Structure formats: structure tokens, C-alpha cells
Amino acid sequence: MTAGSPETPSAGATPSAGAKPSAGAKPSAGAKPAATERPAASDFIRERVQRDIEQGTFGGRVQTRFPPEPNGYLHIGHAKAITQDFVTAESFGGICNVRFDDTNPDTEEVEFVESILADIEWLGFHPANVFYASDYFEQLYDWALHLISNNLAYVDEQDGDTISAQRGGYGRPGIESPYRDRPVAESLDLFARMRAGEFDEGAMCLRAKIDMQSDNMWLRDPVLYRIRHGHHHRTHDAWVIYPTYDWAHGQSDAIEGVTHSICTLEFDSHRPLYDWCLDNLPLPYEQPQQIEFARLEFTHTVTSKRRLKKMVAEGVVDGWDDPRMPTLAGLRRRGYPPSAITTFCVEIGTARTNARHAIESLEAVVRRQLNAVAQRRMAVLRPIKLTLTNWPTNDDGTPVVEWFDLTNNPENPDDGTRRVAFTGNLVIESEDFALDPPPKFFRLSVGREVRLRGAYLVTATDVVTDDDGNVVEVLATYDPETRGGDAPDGRKVKSTMHWVSVPHSTPLTAALYDRLFAAEVPGEATGESLDDLNPNSRELLTGCLGEASLADVEGGQVVQFERLGYFAADPDQPGLFHRTVGLKDEWAAIQRRQQKA
């Protein structure tokens, strides 16, 4: 049960058109929930596809693929490639498949296959098919035989270091292997015995016979097959020789009927090799074309798989889905709407310029989308007591409880209202009170009147301090005439603040996040080490109090804590909220400016 299992289109059985996976192209990834519209994009890739369609190349057909190696978790950088692949296809009515480039048994695991598939679905894309390069191993082997027979490949018995040394250098010639001109029959025999498992890893390999003097290193007799005795996650122990990326990729594209093989810039020196392989094979298929674009990188963000792995291994984060991680799993836990990610990927456009985007611009899209859909709630993260000294009591001596209907989302009236309880026993945000208010501070201080959102206008009258002089409680009076938050005499207040009635509150823990790396370009100075990690990237706030309805938020849901930001309920731990992203904070900006002045 190795290559060419019946449900896959491998093994060169069928000629051209019939060979492409017919599989009912799913409607389109765009057909997802509302408010997730991705804007239309035009970029140099789509212009080129457009031209191919007009010229009738590939019979007007468009097919792309996203080809991950299942050796790790997907991150934000992959999201760009995924979006590019799927959107390019779908905007021309074509299809996009996922193909796992699983040609290296040493690094690949089923766990990663599953997480990758889940992440792609989460982004809102539905691959027409899921393929595996390992399904084509038999066909790839046959084609290697064809190459050898045509004197275009040979078995080299030198070790890796020797081959590497003979490759030469930039501007310096390569040296041909002494095995380069061995008889075809000898290579054929050796290659068969490689497959049969007669040799150790590294004992020999199959090399293409191209040009040891080429300016392009990938054309200096690249290795096509190597011996690996490890266990493959899919073909198990059926094979001990494995094709390299270069021998597998283009042919896999061709087998599947890919028309435009979109990849990142660093592969552009492979393109001549990609074409060489296809040119020298008796392909019953149209020849796919590789197109490269610049990968997506962000400031303060690491997308090197090596470093990400290291962070997980050394425990500086909680795992691949730590909300600080740039992995899709991490962003999901953090509360990023998938459509914000794909929208961003489309909006930034596609070019061949290496660029590093400000992470803030991604956050801006997240805010924009969340603002439209996230329901508003009140939660006090750093509480300070606010006691209304003139709050009435019932006849039996218990405090009066009033209920207010608060708007769930002013941006979306259809979301309705919720009931929130109000008493004289309140908490407010401690930074909303100042004993000695700085300039432009509009919030509460003694003698000043502010609005408690949706409830009453209150005036601070006094404070209670502890032995050290810290304010532990603010005393205030409310104006009974201002029920709902408006004064009949029309007087204005400069600030509206969120609040929670203590007897009606639910306890919460809030995780606030800062950049994982303080440096704009992480690793620039420190390389692979984790020395430049921001030690304060997470601030865990316990003892937060939220309005009662916050106890009902389902895991994964994102709400706006009014005036504080968007918070995602942790899927596993009830009462834990991750701050997805803060609101724009004008007051913080004012303070920053005052500091500078």
C-alpha cells in the first residue's frame, strides 16, 4: 500500500485532462459566514493567470495547491501562502488542493498533518482534495528509471561532504563525480538495490546529470534520491529511498493537474530545475509553471520554524497554541478571527519585494472586524471599591438593586440588550480614579462628576486610604435624577466609565499580552538564541470582576470588555480571558506625549 493507491490520480495511468483530479470543486472558500468578506485583490500573479486564461494556456483551467511539509504547525506566514493559493484559484473559478510534501520520513508526523488540515479549515478554506506526495512514490521511481535510462541521472557512491565540496562555489567551477559517466546499466542495478534496502544511509544517492559548471548551484547535479531507513508516517516501511523536494515537487504538481505552482521567493533558483525535471519526462500532462512571491513577515514576530520549535521545547511559551505564538493555533486561542487574517493577507497585496509588515496593521484589521461583531460587556480588571453613600435600602434594610438594559453592540442593534444589576456597592477600574488628576484626565477624582455607563451620574466625595496612604475605596454620591445616565438639566460630564456591581459579579482572570519579542526584527542581533525574548510578554490578572453574564461566555468566543479591549474566553479554562487586542487608547497616547514633553 505504497504509492498509487486507487483513490489518488497517481501512477501515470491516465492521459492529460483525465489525470487532473475531478473532485467536485467546492463552492468556494468565500462562502462562509457573513462579516468575513475578503476584499477582491489583484496582484501580479493574478494578472499572469488572467493572461494565461485569455491565451488559452491550460485550456483556460486554473488549479493551485498549498504544499506544506507536515513537520510543524502552521503560522501566520503560511496564512499568506494559503490565502494566495486559494484566492487565486477561486477568483478564476479554479480549484486549490492541499498536498503534503511528505518526502522526508525523518521529520514528518501525523499529528502535524491533522493540525495543518484543521488550521486551513479554520481559516475558512476548503481544499478540493487532500493529496500526499508519498502517494506518488512509485510513479516518481519509474520516472527516475526513465531518467537513468536516458543517461540523465546516475548513482553516486561518494559521501555527502565530498559531493558538497565538489559542487564548487559561487564563481568557481564544480568538479564532476567519478561516477558521473558510469554505464547506465550499472546505475540501474544500483538504484534497484538502493530501493531493495541493500545499503546504509548515505552510502549512495541518485543524482541528476545536468551541468557542474552552471551558475545555478541547483543545476550542479542535484540529488534526486537518498537512502533513509526511518519510518514514514504514511508509507511506513515500504520505502528506504526517498525523493528530494526537487524530484517530487514539479512532478506532483503535474500529476495533480496544477497549472500555477505558487511558492515563495527563495525557490526561484529552483525553477530551472523544476522545469528541467518536467522537460525530461514523458509527461502526459501539461507542464505546470512555478511563480514566486515574497513571504509574509512581521515586526516583533518570529516565523522561523526552528526558533518556534525551540521556544516550545524550552518552555518559554506554553506550547504551539500559546496565545502569544504566531502560529494559527496560537492566534485562534488568542481570539483572532480567521477572516481578519485572510482579509489582511489579501489587503497587503502580493509582490516580489521582501517586506516586513508592522504587526500593528494586522491588529488593526482584527479590531475592525471585532468591533463589528463582538458583544460588549463590562469587566473591571484592576478593581477599586466605589461606594455610593446615598444609595437607598429597602424596607428590610437590604440595599436596593436596580436593573439596566445595556446595548450589546452599538455597531449592531440586532444584537439586542442584556440586563445588568446595579447597586451602591461597586468596583471601578483603579486607573479611572486619580487622587491628584493630571492634565487632561477626564475620569473620576474627588469633587468631579462622571457617568457610570448606562446607569447614573456619580460624584466622588471622599476616599478611604490604608496605612500606607493608598486609596482603597472611593466614596461617592449618585444623582437619582440621572437614571439611565442622562441629566434632566442637560449637564454634561467628560467621562463615562465601566463598572461592576460587586454582589452581582463573576470572578475572572485576564491574560494581557505584549510582544513576545521587543526588537522590531527578532533574532537580528541574537540569532537562534532566545535572549531577546520579552520577559513581560504575559501579565496575568487575577481577581478581576465581570458582570454576571460573563460567566456564560463560551470558550473561544470573543467579547469586548468596554474601554479595555477584545477578550477571548479560553476554550478549556472557564473564567480565563485572553486579551486578543486592546482598543485604541487615546488616553495612553496623551500620557505618552506628556512624558515626552
Place this chain on the structure above:
RNA sequence: AGGGGUAUGGUGUAAUUGGCAACACGAGUGAUUCUGGUUCACUUAUUCUAGGUUCGAGUCCUAGUACCCCUGCCA
């Protein structure tokens, strides 16, 4: 050193292919607002440099500069 690629506001992309440099984000100013949120208005450019062709150049030509990628039996 050889080859390949790329240069447009603080950032990222556009520019009907030779015809008024546009959009988004950020930043700033002001207005609106029961979230210092949202929304609205305005402000923010010697198109890498130097020459050249042209009535006209981000776009074409010449020379230069900077950055990225390529010497895995990784992908």
C-alpha cells in the same frame, strides 16, 4: 567573487503600461460620541542615486548604489 531577484510617504501595496503619484495602516490636528472605542474631515512624497531620451518619465535608455536569495543526501 558568479548567478538570480527587488528598490515608490513612517509601514505595506497601487498607478489605465509614457499622461494630474492613489489606497490602507500608523502618526498629527479638529469634529461627533453615554466606550479617551466607533464614525467623519483635514495634514503627512526630491518615486534608491547620477546622467540621458521625450512636449511629458515611477514607468524607457546608460552608469552606479543598497538590500534579499542560491554552494542540504531539508522543504
